Amino acid sequence: MTHPLVPLARALGQRSVxxxxxxxxxxxxxxxxxxxxxxxxxxxxxxxxxxxxxxxxWAACDEAQLELWLTDEPLERPxxxxxxxxxxxxHALTRATGPDDLLVDLTLVMKGFEFETVWAERRTFMIEGxxxxxxxxxxxxxxxxxxxxxxxxxxxxTHKDALEQLLKKQG
Amino acid sequence: MDPELERALRGLDExxxxxxxxRFEMTEDYLALLARVEAxxxxxxxxxxxxxxxxxxxxxxxxxxxxTLLPRE
Numbered sequence: 032m033t034h035p036l037v038p039l040a041r042a043l044g045q046r047s048v049x050x051x052x053x054x055x056x057x058x059x060x061x062x063x064x065x066x067x068x069x070x071x072x073x074x075x076x077x078x079x080x081x082x083x084x085x086x087x088x089w090a091a092c093d094e095a096q097l098e099l100w101l102t103d104e105p106l107e108r109p110x111x112x113x114x115x116x117x118x119x120x121x122h123a124l125t126r127a128t129g130p131d132d133l134l135v136d137l138t139l140v141m142k143g144f145e146f147e148t149v150w151a152e153r154r155t156f157m158i159e160g161x162x163x164x165x166x167x168x169x170x171x172x173x174x175x176x177x178x179x180x181x182x183x184x185x186x187x188x189t190h191k192d193a194l195e196q197l198l199k200k201q202g
Numbered sequence: 203m204d205p206e207l208e209r210a211l212r213g214l215d216e217x218x219x220x221x222x223x224x225r226f227e228m229t230e231d232y233l234a235l236l237a238r239v240e241a242x243x244x245x246x247x248x249x250x251x252x253x254x255x256x257x258x259x260x261x262x263x264x265x266x267x268x269x270t271l272l273p274r275e
Contacts (some may be wrong), residue, residue, distance in 0.1 A: 034252065060251050061239055156251040163251070169236050176228055187226040194239050201242070 033159060040161045042091035049084055050076040051062045051143055052165045053099050053174065058190060060156055063108065063197045074135045075143035077166065080122075080148040082115035088137055089115070089125065092161045097127040105199055144170060 036052075043050060052060070054075035078084060089110045093097055099106035101123060107114065118125065119139060127135040141149060153164045172190070175183040239245060 032207050032240075060254055062254070079205050105239065154245065155247045155250075157248075159252045168245075172236065173228070176226060180222075181221050184224055184226045185221065186225075189225075191232060194235055198235070198238055201232055 035129070035131065035163050036135070036163065036175055037128070037159050038136065038171075039095040039097065040090060040158070040163050042094040046087040046091050047050050048078075048088045049081070049146075050078045050088065050137075050149060050164060050190075051146075051149050052163055053077045053149070053171055055186060057065045058168060058171045058186075059187060060163075060165055062190075062193055063200065066073055071105040074133075076135060076137050077141045077146060077149060078137055078139055078151070080119045080139050082119050085118060085125075085137070085158075086110065086112055086115040094136075095127075095129070098135070100126040102162055117159065141166075141170075142174045144174055 036056075054073070076088075078088060080123060089106070093110075099110070101107075101118070106125060117123075122139045124139070125137040127133075127137065127140075131134075136193065137166045138144075149166045149170050150164075150172070152167050154167065156163050156165050172187060175187055244247075
């Protein structure tokens, strides 16, 4: 079975879209293989406040046959530069959905961080031959700590245990 | 109310209260732990993470296969 992000990551890469994978899915990539640190199918992609980049990201979602949503309404068409500018001005989150309950959030906000900082220190991991820019683990957990939500606190506590186990196994 | 159920519900209430007040601390030890994980060879740019996801899927599927919904008594 293909990783749900692969078709989208390929389309984003072909269009030179700048983004980094953040959130639990990003943190999970640093964890031990063969075991879920935290199971989630949701993917969070952090993007710069750049209308041209967002417009290309929407086009990539179209190519990957994902549906786009803006606050529970289908993202209107034409999905042009003007609409992208309005979205960037409002820091609006675009949600992409696809087969098998795939849910991808295209977010312009990462609590406590500017995009360029995260981009400059990203790791580029490979999934099924496709590049997936991923935020540093430090940036992901620092952002979760800054967000301060209960679910993030729970994630941080559990994730810490998983990392300790990983290091113990590595000796 | 069944005393066993009452005790379980009280435990859940206490867990909720604990979760509300719990605050994860970014200690020096924790930051050192993150640095060690980030420095691992498998966490450098170019690393293949295809297996990482397949493992998670298999793990989640195995949990789902073992979970059984029982009818309410």
